[in-house]
Amino acid sequence: MRTRNYKIFFTFVLLLPEKREFTSSNLKIRIKDIADRAGVSTGTVDRVIHDRGEVSSRTRKKVMDILKEMKYEPDVLASSLASKHPLKVAVLVPYHTPENWFWKEPLTGIYEACSELNHFRIEIKEFLYDQFVKNEFIENAKLVLLDNPDAVIAAPVFHLETKDFFDKCKKNGIPFVSVNDNIRHPEQISYVGQDPVRSGSVAAQLMKMGIQGEGSLLVISIARDKDNYNHILYREKGFRQYWENSNGSPRPEIISRSMSKETYTYIKRVLAELFDKHEDIRGIFVTNSRVYQVAKFLFNTGRKDIRLVGYDLINPNVKYLNNDTIDFLISQKPREQGYKALMSIFNAFKLNKKPSPEQLIPIDIICKENLCCYQV
Amino acid sequence: MRTRNYKIFFTFVLLLPEKREFTSSNLKIRIKDIADRAGVSTGTVDRVIHDRGEVSSRTRKKVMDILKEMKYEPDVLASSLASKHPLKVAVLVPYHTPENWFWKEPLTGIYEACSELNHFRIEIKEFLYDQFVKNEFIENAKLVLLDNPDAVIAAPVFHLETKDFFDKCKKNGIPFVSVNDNIRHPEQISYVGQDPVRSGSVAAQLMKMGIQGEGSLLVISIARDKDNYNHILYREKGFRQYWENSNGSPRPEIISRSMSKETYTYIKRVLAELFDKHEDIRGIFVTNSRVYQVAKFLFNTGRKDIRLVGYDLINPNVKYLNNDTIDFLISQKPREQGYKALMSIFNAFKLNKKPSPEQLIPIDIICKENLCCYQV
DNA sequence: CTGAAAGCGCTTACAG
DNA sequence: CTGAAAGCGCTTACAG
Numbered sequence: 001m002r003t004r005n006y007k008i009f010f011t012f013v014l015l016l017p018e019k020r021e022f023t024s025s026n027l028k029i030r031i032k033d034i035a036d037r038a039g040v041s042t043g044t045v046d047r048v049i050h051d052r053g054e055v056s057s058r059t060r061k062k063v064m065d066i067l068k069e070m071k072y073e074p075d076v077l078a079s080s081l082a083s084k085h086p087l088k089v090a091v092l093v094p095y096h097t098p099e100n101w102f103w104k105e106p107l108t109g110i111y112e113a114c115s116e117l118n119h120f121r122i123e124i125k126e127f128l129y130d131q132f133v134k135n136e137f138i139e140n141a142k143l144v145l146l147d148n149p150d151a152v153i154a155a156p157v158f159h160l161e162t163k164d165f166f167d168k169c170k171k172n173g174i175p176f177v178s179v180n181d182n183i184r185h186p187e188q189i190s191y192v193g194q195d196p197v198r199s200g201s202v203a204a205q206l207m208k209m210g211i212q213g214e215g216s217l218l219v220i221s222i223a224r225d226k227d228n229y230n231h232i233l234y235r236e237k238g239f240r241q242y243w244e245n246s247n248g249s250p251r252p253e254i255i256s257r258s259m260s261k262e263t264y265t266y267i268k269r270v271l272a273e274l275f276d277k278h279e280d281i282r283g284i285f286v287t288n289s290r291v292y293q294v295a296k297f298l299f300n301t302g303r304k305d306i307r308l309v310g311y312d313l314i315n316p317n318v319k320y321l322n323n324d325t326i327d328f329l330i331s332q333k334p335r336e337q338g339y340k341a342l343m344s345i346f347n348a349f350k351l352n353k354k355p356s357p358e359q360l361i362p363i364d365i366i367c368k369e370n371l372c373c374y375q376v
Numbered sequence: 377m378r379t380r381n382y383k384i385f386f387t388f389v390l391l392l393p394e395k396r397e398f399t400s401s402n403l404k405i406r407i408k409d410i411a412d413r414a415g416v417s418t419g420t421v422d423r424v425i426h427d428r429g430e431v432s433s434r435t436r437k438k439v440m441d442i443l444k445e446m447k448y449e450p451d452v453l454a455s456s457l458a459s460k461h462p463l464k465v466a467v468l469v470p471y472h473t474p475e476n477w478f479w480k481e482p483l484t485g486i487y488e489a490c491s492e493l494n495h496f497r498i499e500i501k502e503f504l505y506d507q508f509v510k511n512e513f514i515e516n517a518k519l520v521l522l523d524n525p526d527a528v529i530a531a532p533v534f535h536l537e538t539k540d541f542f543d544k545c546k547k548n549g550i551p552f553v554s555v556n557d558n559i560r561h562p563e564q565i566s567y568v569g570q571d572p573v574r575s576g577s578v579a580a581q582l583m584k585m586g587i588q589g590e591g592s593l594l595v596i597s598i599a600r601d602k603d604n605y606n607h608i609l610y611r612e613k614g615f616r617q618y619w620e621n622s623n624g625s626p627r628p629e630i631i632s633r634s635m636s637k638e639t640y641t642y643i644k645r646v647l648a649e650l651f652d653k654h655e656d657i658r659g660i661f662v663t664n665s666r667v668y669q670v671a672k673f674l675f676n677t678g679r680k681d682i683r684l685v686g687y688d689l690i691n692p693n694v695k696y697l698n699n700d701t702i703d704f705l706i707s708q709k710p711r712e713q714g715y716k717a718l719m720s721i722f723n724a725f726k727l728n729k730k731p732s733p734e735q736l737i738p739i740d741i742i743c744k745e746n747l748c749c750y751q752v
Numbered sequence: 753c754t755g756a757a758a759g760c761g762c763t764t765a766c767a768g
Numbered sequence: 769c770t771g772a773a774a775g776c777g778c779t780t781a782c783a784g
Binding site for chain 2: 760761762763764
Binding site: 753754755756757758759760761762763764765766767768 | 769770772774775776777778779781782783784
């Protein structure tokens with residue numbers, strides 16, 4: 001008689017100086033056990049488990065029932081070891097450049113997760129598009145579908161087109177995870193990203209710490225198209241909400257201004273006008289990563305008295321954080337997003353664990369002093 | 377002829393709209409390949425790899441050489457599947473109570489990691505001691521050694537005694553990871569925790585944002601014994617360093633005061649005296665989790681104008697963060713510490729990956745608005 | 753539609 | 769000190 005492995009599980013005894021130990025108990029249920037019980041072969045059980053077809057509906061039903069009854073859980077190790085097919089994951093995100101490497105981070109996170117899951121065979125295929133060119137998105141989305149991956153990770157930069165793409169994934173039976181922005185597709189297995197409204201409130205609280213007393217605040221949104229706009233709107237909303245909810249303290253005047261061009265000359269002119277018009281500006285909240293443009297203006301004009309808060313640890317921002325022009329940056333942790341997205345897919349496929357539908361990333365506050373810990 | 381699996385590896389081609397794919401290439405090296413090459417059996421290779429003895433030094437040498445030459449990497453899946461012995465990890469940390477649950481978190485992190493590594497057989501055994509009772513530490517340290525685990529995770533609350541314990545681990549060939557506090561034992565495989573000096577500087581920058589202009593700052597250290605003292609000293613050092621390095625801006629006077637009793641009556645009296653003596657106090661930095669005691673004082677005396685920064689997301693602190701008495705808390709992320717500690721051990725044992733000797737945890741800044749993201 | 757057998761890469765008694 | 773063989777739990781052709 002062979003020795004069987006025991007299933008390990010936790011006993012949570014939390015009496016004080018007590019020890020807690022893993023306790024071995026009930027035998028692990030194997031495919032063989034299911035097969036014996038159902039009076040079929042392991043091959044058949046495998047077919048049922050993986051829905052490979054070629055099983056009579058009667059047998060199928062019987063096996064399914066026993067599977068449930070005995071609470072079968074697959075052994076990922078054995079399964080991966082025996083399987084010849086790797087898990088193919090397609091990643092559909094904007095590409096990055098040395099100047100704008102924000103979108104490099106989710107990829108890095110994905111590869112990080114991948115290397116932790118080294119032993120399970122996972123294949124990543126990248127489909128990268130220009131974040132400002134809708135057609136490139138559409139083109140790449142098509143390629144993804146042609147490639148027929150097991151799962152998809154996508155950043156829904158273009159909302160309508162992404163919805164369309166997700167619909168098609170659904171039709172082809174390909175599960176998908178949305179990162180960084182949430183279009184709330186009913187079939188997405190998870191959203192991994194920040195709560196933009198909340199991050200606006202965080203910005204507001206940081207601002208409040210820095211300004212004390214009266215004065216007005218500027219909310220600057222710099223974006224050359226409306227497609228990436230959702231985040232911006234939500235962030236501003238959160239920023240305003242904060243002041244509305246904080247009773248007692250003096251409420252500053254909040255002036256919103258959006259700019260449709262990203263050139264410094266343009267931004268500089270608009271800012272100069274704003275400062276002329278409003279002499280009591282105490283702080284500026286920039287609703288996305290373009291905060292460095294505003295920082296440049298403040299730095300060049302020697303306005304050290306203005307509090308400045310914005311988003312993302314991209315290089316130009318870091319530079320102005322280090323010379324004290326930007327006070328705080330809020331990180332979207334794009335790397336963590338990628339990491340968690342891939343992990344969710346792995347868990348869903350290999351461990352049959354459904355990820356929680358909304359995986360909110362913490363809103364990290366970065367200042368000059370703690371910056372080093374976040375730059376790996 | 378059987379079909380061989382190919383080893384998967386990354387090609388990092390970062391040209392722009394290019395796709396990046398996993399490319400299959402060189403065959404994975406198996407024990408069998410090594411055995412063939414060395415003219416021995418797989419059993420012998422296994423003995424060499426795991427240093428199980430019973431191998432002639434000649435054979436051993438030959439196999440070792442080939443192992444290196446062919447860059448053999450074990451297949452964890454197969455190895456775990458075949459192995460009967462679980463990885464036994466002993467955890468030596470203070471126990472927690474409902475009021476003081478800081479030390480619950482590393483355990484939670486460890487179990488989190490454990491459940492991610494579900495399929496590999498890992499057994500955790502807890503050895504918990506009263507953080508204020510040296511003898512309990514010593515007693516539990518002995519028990520750990522008796523238990524003869526494969527690896528140890530320990531929080532070096534009592535420095536000398538921990539050194540002694542680590543020495544014994546070394547002698548018994550048990551690798552150990554130090555969490556939360558670093559006694560820099562030359563043999564520890566890793567330290568997982570924060571940089572306390574740096575966290576003091578972060579506190580200082582947050583303080584600076586909030587105070588503008590002149591005034592003095594209080595640094596309060598509340599600890600009833602000297603054993604946990606290292607952190608406190610380093611944090612204060614970082615706090616002072618910040619002002620020394622920040623030129624230009626007005627430098628506040630910094631008044632340090634340590635309290636050896638934790639009772640509110642005592643703390644209240646001392647604080648009242650300090651406020652009497654120094655009328656221009658603008659902010660208080662409390663160097664550990666006892667910040668709630670100071671918050672209580674400020675709250676009771678209606679001093680809403682004082683900036684307050686301290687450590688750790690324990691319940692009483694969270695309460696005062698939520699009512700705006702504490703402005704910022706710095707989190708030591710004890711859960712993440714536990715998580716990383718266990719992962720390091722797993723990597724070291726199963727994947728032969730040496731962890732980096734110092735794994736610094738980011739210094740997270742928590743305020744009322746982003747608190748929710750950090751409370752899981 | 754179903755089963756028997758070989759195989760994934762490693763570890764483990766067992767025999768010598 | 770060494771090797772041959774069985775086994776970990778699953779998947780995969782192949783034969784019927």
